[in-house]
Amino acid sequence: MAAVLKVFEAIGRRTAKGFDEWGFAASLLAESILWVFVGRFYRQPVRFSHTFTEMMRFGIAALPIATLMAATIGLMLAIQSLYSLGLFGAQNFAYWGIALSVTREFSPLIMGILIAGRSGSAIAARLATMTINQEVDALQVMGINPVRFLVAPMLIALVVMLPCIAMWANVVSIVAAGLYVSAELDKTFASYVYDTLNVLRPDDVWHGIIKSSFFGLLIGLVGVMNGAGVSGGAEGVGRVTTRAVVQAITAIVISDMIIGYLSTH
Secondary structure (H helix, E strand, C coil): CHHHHHHHHHHHHHHHHHHHHHHHHHHHHHHHHHHHHHHHHHCCCCCHHHHHHHHHHHCHHHHHHHHHHHHHHHHHHHHHHHHHHHCCCCHHHHHHHHHHHHHHHHHHHHHHHHHHHHHHHHHHHHHHHHHHCCHHHHHHHCCCCHHHHHHHHHHHHHHHHHHHHHHHHHHHHHHHHHHHHHHHCCCCHHHHHHHHHHHCCHHHHHHHHHHHHHHHHHHHHHHHHHHHCCCCHHHHHHHHHHHHHHHHHHHHHHHHHHHHHHHCC
């Protein structure tokens, strides 16, 4: 009986801790939005130069690996689409599934997972190190709000740059798939592009863009939440960094499933 009670107690503690962490994340989001709009009235604006630096770090610096992954995704979809549809003699319609899959699902999802592993871990490690070294406390002593100075620029950068990376991934994936499909079916690349543009609607592209922006927000909040809650020195930094990546990817996949379900009903 005591063992059963301990199990339920552990579940209750973890559940309460989870609600506490996401409540903290919600407060960070609300405070960041507040500083964006009212920071200038308190002579502590969210500085554009700092935000631009974060955009370069999270977005532009990730373009090489994002391009490689996007091209691989396009080729993979093209190969599998031609094989699957070829069983029914419908391989000429491969462009249809490729275009919708890339813009609505694969580009925002894979780019979100990429940025979660690349930038989410960096955010958690940076804030965890600053917290342990008492640099965050030093900012407060100097009268600088840490959320305005550290958190808001990162959230803005992720919300803006992840949709941009997803759009770039759309182009790269569709071009890579088009080159393979046109070569395999002995048709021109221009006809493939024409068919793809006829299939795609603005709603399909916007669906992926909005999801990417939401994924960027999740990545930033999870990274900051874990970095701010670090304990245990250098070992704690490694622990929260790993935890931030796992939580961010899990949150992205689950929210992608929920958004996909809601958008089709």
